[in-house]
Amino acid sequence: MSESFPRQYARTQRFSLGEPRNVTVSPDGQRIVFLRSSAGDDPVNALWVMDVATGDERLVADPRKLLGTEDPADGDISDEERARRERTRDGSTGITAYATDAECQVAAFALNGALFAAGLLSGQARPISVTGPVHDPRPDPTASRLAYVSGRTLRVGELDGSSRVLAGNDPKENDNVSWGSADFIAAEEMHRFRGFWWSPDGQTIAACRVDDSPVSEWTIADPADPSRPARTVRYPAAGTDNPIVTLHLLGLDGSRKTVDWDREFFPYLAHVEWTDDGLLMSVQSRDQRGSMAMKVDLSTGEAVALTSDYDDAWIENVPGVPRLLPGGALLTASDRDGMRRLYVDDRAITPLDLQVRSVAAVADLDDNGEPDILFLANDPSEPTELHVWSTTPSTDPEAETSELGRLTEHAGVHSVAVGGTTIVVRSLGLAEPGATHTVLVDGLFDGPTIASHAEVPSITPNVSLIRTGERELATAVLFPTGRDPDDDSKLPVLLDPYGGPHAQRVTASHNAYLSSQWFADQGFVVVVADGRGTPGRGPEWERSVRNDLANPPLDDQIDALHGAAEQFPALDLDRVAIRGWSFGGYLAALAVLKRPDVFHAAIAGAPVTEWRLYDTHYTERYLGDPNVAGADEGAVVYDANSLLPLAADLTRPLLLIHGLADDNVVAAHTLRLSSALLGAGRAHEVLPLVGVTHMTPQEVVAENILLHQLDFLCRSLALDLEASTS
Numbered sequence: 192m193s194e195s196f197p198r199q200y201a202r203t204q205r206f207s208l209g210e211p212r213n214v215t216v217s218p219d220g221q222r223i224v225f226l227r228s229s230a231g232d233d234p235v236n237a238l239w240v241m242d243v244a245t246g247d248e249r250l251v252a253d254p255r256k257l258l259g260t261e262d263p264a265d266g267d268i269s270d271e272e273r274a275r276r277e278r279t280r281d282g283s284t285g286i287t288a289y290a291t292d293a294e295c296q297v298a299a300f301a302l303n304g305a306l307f308a309a310g311l312l313s314g315q316a317r318p319i320s321v322t323g324p325v326h327d328p329r330p331d332p333t334a335s336r337l338a339y340v341s342g343r344t345l346r347v348g349e350l351d352g353s354s355r356v357l358a359g360n361d362p363k364e365n366d367n368v369s370w371g372s373a374d375f376i377a378a379e380e381m382h383r384f385r386g387f388w389w390s391p392d393g394q395t396i397a398a399c400r401v402d403d404s405p406v407s408e409w410t411i412a413d414p415a416d417p418s419r420p421a422r423t424v425r426y427p428a429a430g431t432d433n434p435i436v437t438l439h440l441l442g443l444d445g446s447r448k449t450v451d452w453d454r455e456f457f458p459y460l461a462h463v464e465w466t467d468d469g470l471l472m473s474v475q476s477r478d479q480r481g482s483m484a485m486k487v488d489l490s491t492g493e494a495v496a497l498t499s500d501y502d503d504a505w506i507e508n509v510p511g512v513p514r515l516l517p518g519g520a521l522l523t524a525s526d527r528d529g530m531r532r533l534y535v536d537d538r539a540i541t542p543l544d545l546q547v548r549s550v551a552a553v554a555d556l557d558d559n560g561e562p563d564i565l566f567l568a569n570d571p572s573e574p575t576e577l578h579v580w581s582t583t584p585s586t587d588p589e590a591e592t593s594e595l596g597r598l599t600e601h602a603g604v605h606s607v608a609v610g611g612t613t614i615v616v617r618s619l620g621l622a623e624p625g626a627t628h629t630v631l632v633d634g635l636f637d638g639p640t641i642a643s644h645a646e647v648p649s650i651t652p653n654v655s656l657i658r659t660g661e662r663e664l665a666t667a668v669l670f671p672t673g674r675d676p677d678d679d680s681k682l683p684v685l686l687d688p689y690g691g692p693h694a695q696r697v698t699a700s701h702n703a704y705l706s707s708q709w710f711a712d713q714g715f716v717v718v719v720a721d722g723r724g725t726p727g728r729g730p731e732w733e734r735s736v737r738n739d740l741a742n743p744p745l746d747d748q749i750d751a752l753h754g755a756a757e758q759f760p761a762l763d764l765d766r767v768a769i770r771g772w773s774f775g776g777y778l779a780a781l782a783v784l785k786r787p788d789v790f791h792a793a794i795a796g797a798p799v800t801e802w803r804l805y806d807t808h809y810t811e812r813y814l815g816d817p818n819v820a821g822a823d824e825g826a827v828v829y830d831a832n833s834l835l836p837l838a839a840d841l842t843r844p845l846l847l848i849h850g851l852a853d854d855n856v857v858a859a860h861t862l863r864l865s866s867a868l869l870g871a872g873r874a875h876e877v878l879p880l881v882g883v884t885h886m887t888p889q890e891v892v893a894e895n896i897l898l899h900q901l902d903f904l905c906r907s908l909a910l911d912l913e914a915s916t917s
Contacts, residue, residue, distance in 0.1 A: 196649050196709045201893035202232045204282050206702055209233065209644030211628050213288065217295035217311075220611025223630065223641065224295060224311060226286055231646030235263055235285035238298060240311050243613055243630060246639030252309045252316035254285040254302055269304050271326040271340055271372055277854065278378040280886050293332035293391070295610070299339075301325045306339065306348065321354040322346065327371070327385060331393030338371070338387060338396055345371035345387060345398050347443065357441050358398055367403040367425070374401045374434045376427060379855060380808040381461050381508055388465045396441045397450070397465055397487075405432035411854055415881040424854050429803055429810035429829075430817040436460050438472065440492060448492035452485060459808065461508050468515040471497075479505040479812050484513040484523060497521050498537060504734045505812045507531065511550030516562050520584070522550065526730040533566065535584045540564075540593040545580070546571050546729055552609035556581065565598075565609055574665050574727030575656060575699045579607045579616060598631070602699045615641070619700040621656075624648050650712065652704040656697065659720065659754025665697040665727075666751045668759060669707050669717040676759055683766035683908055685715040686752060686782075686790075690722055690744045691774030692733065692813065697721045706897065713901055714910070716762050718755050722747025738828050740774075740802070740813055745781055749789055765791075766908045770900060772796035773856060773885070776848075777834070780864070783845055784837040792907035794900050796848040797856045797885055800834040800864040804857065838867035844907035845875045848896065850883030876903065 200206070209231040215224040223241040228234060238252035254263040264284040272287075281287055289300040291311070298309045304324030309316035321339070328339035328348075337348045343366070344359030358370040370386075377383040386399035406425035413419045427433045438450040438460060450472070457474035461482070464471045470487040472494060481501050485494040498513075498521060500506055509524035509531065516522055516535065523534045524547050533541045533550070541547055548567045556563040565581045579598040599605040603620040614631040625645045630638030652669060655676055659666045670676050687707045689696045696703065696719050707717045721727075723743040724736035736743050748769070756762040769790050771779040776798030783793040802810050803817055814832060819825035830836060845868075849861035861877065868875050878899060880892060887893045904910065 194649070195894075196705075196712075197894040197897040198890075199646065199649055200706065200709070200897070201890045203646050204234065206231070206625065206645055206648055206705070208283065209646065210626055211239075211641045211643060212236070214608040214615050214617070214628065214641075215291060215295060216608050216610025216613050216615055218293070218610050220613030220632070222295060222311060223608075223610075223613070223615060224289075224291065224298065225641060226289070227644065228283065228285070230644050233644075234283045236283050236287060238286050238289060238300065238309055238316070240314065241639065241641060243632060243638060248642065249314050251298070251311060251314050252286060252300070252307065257307060257316060257318070258302055263302060267303055267324075269324040269326045269342075271342075272301065272304075274375075275327070275378070275384060277884055277886070278375075279384065282886060288327070290327075290329040292330040292334035294334070297330050297334040299328040299330050299337050301328055301339070306337070308337070308350070319348060319350065320352040321348040327387075329387070329389065331389045332391050333393040335393055338389065340371040340386070343369040345396070345441070357396065357443075358400070358439070365402075365404060369401050369403075371398050372401060373399070374403070374436055375425070376433060376806060376808045377436070377460065380806065381459070382510060383460075383462060388463050388470075390465055390470075391467050394443055395489075396443075397463060397470060398439050398441050399460065400437045400439055402435040404435075406434050407431050409857065411852060411857065413882065414851060414879075426854070426857070427807045429805060429807055429814070431807065433458060433477075433807055438463070440487075440489065450487055450492050450494055452483075452494040457481070457483060462513065464514055466515060468517065468519050471513060471515050473508075473513050475506060475508070477807075477811070478816070479808070482506045484521060486515075498523060500525050502526060504737050507730075507733075509547065509549060511566070514550070514553065516553060516564075516584075522553070522564065524550070529729060529731060530571075531730055533564065533582075540582055540584050541566075541568070541595070544570060545595075546727065548577060548726070551579070551607045554609045554611070556609075556612055556614075558612060565607055565614075567606060569727050571727065571729045571732075574695065574721065574725075575697055576602055577604045577606075577698075577727075579605050604698050604700050613638070619698070619702070621654070621699045621701055624651075624701045648702070648705050650705060650708050652701060652708045653711065654704050654708070656699070657755070657758060659758075660747070660750035662723070662747065662750065664747055664751045664754065665721045666755055667697050667704060667707070667719040668755050669704060669711040669719070670761070671712050671714060672708070676761070679760040681763040682714060682716045682761050683768070683910060684752065684762050684764070685710050685717045685904065686748055686767070686769040687717050687719050688721075688748055688769070688771055688778055689773070689775040690720070690725065690748060690771065690778045691740065692724045692736065693726060694774070695721050695725055695727060709897065710901070715904075716755075716759065718752055718762075720748055720751030722751070736813060738814060738823070739832065740777075741781055741785075741832050744778055745785060748778065748782065749786065752789070764789075766910070768792040768794070768904050768908060770794035770796070771798075774799065780834055780845060780847070781837075783843040784834060784840050787840075787843045790843060792844040792904060794846045794848065794903060795861075796896075797850060797853060798834070798847070798860060798864070799856055800860040802829050802832050804860055804863075834864055835867045838864065838873060839871035841868055841871070841873040841875065844903070846878065846900070846903045847875065848878045848880065850880040850885060850887065852882050853885045855885040
């Protein structure tokens with residue numbers, strides 16, 4: 192009997208295993224460092240190096256050999272490492288992260304709390320027996336020593352195995368203070384996953400001190416094991432206190448300076464970077480309408496403002512900026528004149544018809560001493576694609592923008608890593624499964640390709656990318672394999688959105704539609720749409736959900752459904768279901784609660800049901816402070832976006848799914864909605880997932896969740912589908 196798609200999908204962790212990841216290119220462009228597992232169902236990542244000149248790949252560090260076990264996941268990992276994997280949604284094991292020195296000749300990584308170092312030239316790895324457990328080890332730029340986090344402390348380790356505490360051993364500090372780690376908000380919402388940075392000369396570390404004392408304590412229990420103590424977490428819910436995050440300069444000689452900025456007004460530390468041009472940081476106000484890029488005076492610790500930004504809605508933290516260019520010019524990104532653009536010393540260098548999504552690197556690709564800025568951007572008229580662009584800032588102060596070049600031509604979703612004149616482009620396309628990693632040398636696609644061991648999916652999306660409704664919504668429509676989209680015989684419809692800020696579901700990428708195609712193959716037409724609030728359509732589009740995360744996203748899903756039905760008569764609008772996870776789960780539950788005339792069943796996975804229970808940075812960006820009194824803000828806004836007041840309106844089948852160990856969208860969201868539904872006498876179903884967090888990497892769980900959802904849809908829509916689980 193052939194393997195079912197749900198089993199393959201779960202076994203391969205959504206076909207992510209075996210693909211190269213965490214790609215780094217050495218500054219001289221001669222080496223490419225990356226992680227990769229040995230097969231498409233192997234979760235254990237090893238450290239590899241490719242020689243650019245020959246294309247030869249060399250295994251540098253194999254966790255199985257280093258630990259002497261076939262299953263490195265059997266060992267203990269620190270709480271900090273477990274939290275990092277959850278924040279990055281990383282279900283793999285083995286070497287899940289590494290850091291290198293400035294010349295990319297030495298790499299450091301942790302395995303089950305132990306420290307290892309690898310010579311990227313020699314191809315040899317060895318343990319370093321320092322005091323642990325070890326988390327986030329990083330060599331200093333000169334490769335003379337390493338720093339790492341151990342529990343609440345930041346330590347420095349020498350290559351001979353000796354180590355000492357650099358910060359965190361003050362008996363006056365309480366147990367809620369930690370050094371060198373990113374706090375929950377920084378990692379989950381600002382994508383700052385680290386909490387310390389070496390100086391270029393390796394003599395000083397800029398380190399975060401995080402005091403969680405003001406943050407509310409929540410407990411996460413395991414109801415399946417009453418003997419197991421509940422786990423206490425600090426969770427900064429909307430309208431409550433955040434941790435106190437400060438930045439400090441810690442000299443290896445024992446010197447200390449506290450970086451001084453207006454923390455009361457700018458409490459969020461969004462970005463830190465230390466280069467030869469200086470120590471740069473960006474901070475953000477609590478309401479996220481103001482931000483500042485600041486350079487630290489290393490002699491005094493004073494942070495001096497270089498530029499500031501303000502927006503009536505919110506400031507978007509763009510990955511990769513701010514940063515100092517060689518020579519000291521400041522590169523920033525800002526939403527002005529209706530577009531997110533790059534600026535050098537406050538002068539725009541990208542045009543008004545290109546939305547910048549992130550800055551990948553600054554390099555000297557032409558070896559002429561002038562910085563080339565490589566960034567990811569898309570034309571807002573084509574949000575399904577993401578391309579790699581480069582620009583060299585013009586020296587003409589009168590120039591409105593700088594000359595641009597697009598490095599990627601084929602339709603798809605692309606990203607990039609750069610070192611010297613060597614570029615590695617990761618490309619996803621609609622026609623072929625998985626990703627390719629192509630090496631460009633001196634600007635030419637004549638370098639080697641990094642091999643991928645990812646499995647080929649057993650199904651191929653039968654997908655049409657269209658635009659729907661008056662807002663030209665990016666929409667994907669999937670039919671059963673072999674089914675002609677022009678066949679007008681009716682099929683039930685399943686909407687499969689995320690639909691919220693900071694995530695797209697409709698992209699020119701083959702693997703993005705695999706689970707949707709499986710549902711289509713069970714006899715559905717599946718519709719996936721990105722509505723207002725999703726990225727890629729410009730700042731105004733993203734800000735259209737300010738104070739209202741409910742109505743614009745839901746209205747756009749309905750418009751996409753009706754628009755797809757106009758183009759494809761096979762859609763049976765009398766049998767429409769919707770499924771989603773996280774924000775998509777919120778949207779799915781909202782759909783049957785508010786629009787039962789359109790939606791006849793819903794599956795809500797890990798839904799946010801009450802926004803007062805979600806974190807400060809995300810929620811307050813869109814809905815403001817829940818404690819403010821006003822006719823159109825505060826409690827009024829939060830009540831209007833909550834699902835709980837709508838419980839009595841449920842008339843359609845609703846399945847709620849939630850991991851009981853979820854520390855991001857905690858299970859209280861589903862339990863409170865279920866309680867409200869029960870109190871209102873509304874029948875519904877709840878599927879609790881024991882030991883499961885916000886992601887579901889467990890193979891059996893991931894497989895059976897899909898099968899359970901299919902069973903629910905068939906029952907709820909009274910379908911007699913040939914529900915083959917293939």
